[in-house]
Amino acid sequence: MKKILVILIILVTGVSFMAYLYFSKLNTENNEKDLALQSATNNAALIFAFQNDKSFYQIIEGQSLIQQVLGNQKSNLLKALKLYFIQDAALNNSIANQEIYLSILPDEEKELNFLITVQLQPDKKVQNIYTILKSKYLIDDQGNDVFKIKLNDSLSIFFGTKNQVITASTSKKLVIDAAVRLAENPFTEYIKQNNTYNKNVLGQIYINFNKTPLLLQNIIAGKLNGEISIFDKQNSYASLNYNFSKEKILFNGTTELKSTDNYLKLFEKVPNQTIYITNILPSNTANYNLYAFDNYENWRKKLITWQTNFDDEKKVSKTIDEVKSDYRVDLNSIFNTYTKNQFICFQLSTAEKLGAISLSNGEKVKQLLLDVSADYNEEIKIFKQSDVLYAFFGTPLKKFARPYYTIIDNNLVFANNASTVQAFLNSYKNNKLLINEASYLDAMNLVSTTSNLSFFINTNNSKDIFKENVLSPYYKHLRADSGLKSFDTFYYQMSADGNKFITNLLLNKYLQSEIPDTLRNR
Known part of the structure; x- marks a missing residue:
């Protein structure tokens, strides 16, 4: 009887240990898959997510309304990034069909700026990206895995390369901040639960109303009062799908009040x-x-x-x-x-x-x-x-x-x-x-x-x-x-x-x- 009891204890212990190892490995793998999302959501109030494939760019180029909303400066920046990176076969090969996150954040000049975040395919290496870039552009090492790349006489981009994630922005601050990944971020979890990407959805916009004051205080003169006070201290999130149209900009989805x-x-x-x-x-x-x-x-x-x-x-x-x-x-x-x-x-x-x-x-x-x-x-x-x-x-x-x-x-x-x-x-x-x-x-x-x-x-x-x-x-x-x-x-x-x-x-x-x-x- 004692032998049977000992064997049972050993079996239960062994199964528990194997289950622990399995789920620990699974959680680690899932966390590694979410590194780009963790960087994108850090302090972001607004994120636009889309898949890096040709069909997206072909459709979005026909959406002149989006370009009007962004303005000439921001539109030209995105066009330049597409030209220098997406249309470069050697570079794009490492992020093909990966989800790209476009976060909107206030930069060091207190202006709204873009942070672009993408995770490399599992079999690709950051070093390969760096080697390709160095062969084509002047690169200045800023330290802490941040590099400044001069694309042309008028445009320089800061690049962050931490783990398998690439971050890019004209703001050095946003790239440095993106390297800080919160182990627990309610906005990250919300996006993971509401990511319903499919071929019929061109892109998704995610809104973190907890952070909208950070955006609005850089747009609005004074405090968030009156009609816009609804955006202040609002613990809410929204997940909205983008519907392509040449006549209007329309998103639909859900809003959750936490x-x-x-x-x-x-x-x-x-x-x-x-x-x-x-x-x-x-x-x-x-x-x-x-x-x-x-x-x-x-x-x-x-x-x-x-x-x-x-x-x-x-x-x-x-x-x-x-x-x-x-x-x-x-x-x-x-x-x-x-x-x-x-x-x-x-x-x-x-x-x-x-x-x-x-x-x-x-x-x-x-x-x-x-x-x-x-x-x-x-x-x-x-x-x-x-x-x-x-x-x-x-x-x-x-x-x-x-x-x-x-x-x-x-x-x-x-x-x-x-x-x-x-x-x-x-x-x-x-x-x-x-x-x-x-x-x-x-x-x-x-x-x-x-x-x-x-x-x-x-x-x-x-x-x-x-x-x-x-x-x-x-x-x-x-x-x-x-x-x-x-x-x-x-x-x-x-x-x-x-x-x-x-x-x-x-x-x-x-x-x-x-x-x-x-x-x-x-």
Whole structure:
């Protein structure tokens, strides 16, 4: 019996040891395969991934819109890298059919720059690459496996060669930083789990919203507040597939919210809604953030839980109790009963900010709010109590502490100034609406009619806002004919699908059909 027991122990120990060796080797091999990805994701907010094959380059060369977005300088850099490395058979042989990562990062000059990362094929050696490069170009050894290569009189590239990974950039800092590979990086793991590359997908874009402030602070003058505050401290990721088109730039895929305290989590697992509140927006709307749910009373229960986690529930209850005590108005019975299923925050080209809430019975709400409101004029009122809207809708409406408002066609529309509400009424009554603009209709025809969250920018209506808030080099690119000027719409649309959001990212250019000369004077 003792002999049998000893044999069993030896067998179990042996099997456990062999399994340990096998899985350790497997993990090591997997980690080695991920070295390029680890370098690419270090501090990156935005990564474009594609496979290094001829078909990709043939298709992308016909996509002039991408070149407009990147600008002449960055486009010319990528063309040069393709010319000197991809089209060089000896060099390209070592990275053929490998995935290439194009990361966008701020460099030592605090300008957005490219870091290109690719892993050599398993049977290729870095030394062979170095030998080929040295035979063709002037190479300056910078130390720590970093080299400066002079490609021509006007272009030099820094190359990093660590393990089986090649990194390249015009920034020495980005190449050095890429050599630091984090053993645990949530963004790396997210990309590995969401890499759905196939022959029908030209490329994928991955967004790390944790790092978007690093990008935006090099573009935006000042802090990330107002409409772009949604990108600050946002523990979220997106994986989007690129759809080739000569008329638009469209990505679709999913967005995942990782933080349980994220306000947008309130819209997870909520049925998608047909959007209609945008029909009231003035024609000079510069941007909007839209929120939609199926049942307000159920959604508000989630909001109360969220407010409790932030110790805001007591403040909210105090606001509601004070209104009930001072004005004998039960706000719960009003908003729980008559709020429909969507609300929106929007900004006009004049930089004025407004919001709107859809109602099931606007006339009834108008009567019920009389005692908690003061008259500005016959159409415009002002809340007597502060933070009413924040209490019932949360963070997006916090900036409207004690707003002026009007109720028209089952919509509660509000702003911090009476003149802003009046400007809205003038546009609405005169039918000067965004839905009458051909460029807006063209863009909306390219995305879903149902969603839960949408973030929209009209670039033409936003030009003065950009001028005040975007740093000069990027503003020039936004307004340049060769840059982004001809693009009229940016749209980020999210539709709940369990714990993820199905996502469309659109950058659209409305191509107005020309009228034939034979019809011009008829």
